Amino acid sequence: EVKKNGKNGYRYYSEDLDKLLTERFELERELGEAIGRRELLVYYQPLIRVEDRHMVSVEALVRWNHPTKGLLLPETFIPIAEETGLIQEIGTWVLREACRQMVQWHKRGGPLIPVSVNLSAHQFQQADLVHNIEDLLAETGLEARYLELEITESMMMDPTACLDNLHGLSRLGVRISLDDYGMGYSSLHDLKIFPIHKLKIDRSFISDMTVSDMDKAIVSTIISMAYHLKLDVVAEGIETKDQLDSLAYNLCKGIQAQGYYFSRPLSARQVEKEFFVPLRF
Numbered sequence: 001e002v003k004k005n006g007k008n009g010y011r012y013y014s015e016d017l018d019k020l021l022t023e024r025f026e027l028e029r030e031l032g033e034a035i036g037r038r039e040l041l042v043y044y045q046p047l048i049r050v051e052d053r054h055m056v057s058v059e060a061l062v063r064w065n066h067p068t069k070g071l072l073l074p075e076t077f078i079p080i081a082e083e084t085g086l087i088q089e090i091g092t093w094v095l096r097e098a099c100r101q102m103v104q105w106h107k108r109g110g111p112l113i114p115v116s117v118n119l120s121a122h123q124f125q126q127a128d129l130v131h132n133i134e135d136l137l138a139e140t141g142l143e144a145r146y147l148e149l150e151i152t153e154s155m156m157m158d159p160t161a162c163l164d165n166l167h168g169l170s171r172l173g174v175r176i177s178l179d180d181y182g183m184g185y186s187s188l189h190d191l192k193i194f195p196i197h198k199l200k201i202d203r204s205f206i207s208d209m210t211v212s213d214m215d216k217a218i219v220s221t222i223i224s225m226a227y228h229l230k231l232d233v234v235a236e237g238i239e240t241k242d243q244l245d246s247l248a249y250n251l252c253k254g255i256q257a258q259g260y261y262f263s264r265p266l267s268a269r270q271v272e273k274e275f276f277v278p279l280r281f
């Protein structure tokens with residue numbers, strides 16, 4: 001059968017696969033050294049209060065400034081980090097860096113704003129997660145209420161492990177945000193039993209809101225549900241004025257938005273330049 005497909009066909013396939021595996025192995029090795037080489041960066045994307053267009057917080061988003069490939073997005077290396085276990089080290093580094101930056105901005109005369117950091121499932125299952133976060137806060141001097149952790153619905157599937165961590169974090173005063181809300185399998189019952197503070201409406205609903213009544217209705221429903229449950233709510237991925245206008249923000253005072261329409265994720269320096277009142281910077 002191999003013959004039927006032609007010798008060349010087989011060989012090309014195997015060479016491609018070989019190349020892919022080598023590249024992947026190479027990236028894995030380099031990722032292991034990236035922290036030590038200071039190649040990882042944290043970018044920050046502003047969250048904007050829709051009412052008055054003020055930046056109320058930022059989301060920390062990791063980047064890898066690869067020596068030859070340039071600035072890599074998380075989708076190219078977070079999955080590798082998760083498979084190899086490197087995510088623990090990278091996750092801790094991102095958390096520390098984000099907390100440190102908030103304190104730093106404040107010390108230098110900037111605003112004191114909360115930062116939200118994405119947790120991967122591995123980090124979230126760590127038995128000593130609460131302890132580690134507590135240590136990081138003490139080390140960096142950031143008050144717990146200025147740290148928010150973003151988890152996804154799928155991470156709540158194992159309620160026993162999950163509840164302990166969520167309650168522990170809540171007790172510290174850290175806030176919990178449900179990322180990409182609406183795409184997963186969480187139930188309304190989950191919203192009732194888990195200590196969740198914020199819903200971030202997934203970008204897919206926002207992007208179709210202006211062309212689909214269905215998506216618009218879903219977004220309005222989540223906003224009004226969040227309001228009644230006294231949860232903060234964020235519309236993710238606002239790219240256009242039309243999308244912003246069709247947000248039913250009259251339903252919920254204090255609704256926040258995040259997206260390219262306001263700002264792309266920026267380096268810490270760029271945030272200072274574009275979003276801080278030019279006082280001491």
Ligand code: C2E
Nearest residue numbers: 061062073074094118119120237238239258259260261265
């Ligand atoms: P996420 O947490 O849902 O983050 C939002 C993503 O949407 C970011 O992509 C952001 O750049 C992008 N985004 C924001 N506004 C817009 C918009 O208006 N239009 C479009 N098309 N995209 C927008 P990014 O930075 O590539 O991150 C992708 C995902 O990688 C994140 O999704 C998060 O799940 C994960 N991630 C990022 N940083 C970390 C990290 O430090 N740790 C872990 N475990 N995961 C991370």
Ligand code: MG
Nearest residue numbers: 059118150179
């Ligand atoms: Mg997020």
Ligand code: MG
Nearest residue numbers: 179180200236
């Ligand atoms: Mg998200």
Ligand code: MG
Nearest residue numbers: 179180202203
């Ligand atoms: Mg997302």
